[in-house]
Amino acid sequence: MSFDLSEFLTEGLISSVNNGLIPSDLATVYAGNYLVKSLITQAQVTQVSDAITAYKAAQVSADKTASAQAPTAQAPTAQATTTSTTN
Helix, strand or coil, rough: CCCHHHHHHHHHCCCHHCCCCCCCCHHHHHHHHHHHHHCCCCCHHHHHHHHHHCCCCCHHHHHHHHHHHHHCCCCCCCCCCCCCCCC
8 A cells, every 4th residue: 555645635635624624715725736746636626626615515505504593683672661750
């Protein structure tokens, strides 16, 4: 069994984004740098990009679900107070 650096880098970027360790924009920059240095292939950059797109879509879906399930806040109601004056 041999170590595959390109697979390690690709999977590392994907899991780092999915686990919230690095922002997706930074992972895209890293993938581009790795491609320029021939550490990963264009196909692997596409794999990272697809994973980032899926992650963002899942985040949007989770946000919509959370906001739909959140109880609606009601404005506080003011209670009328009466003061009596005695003479």
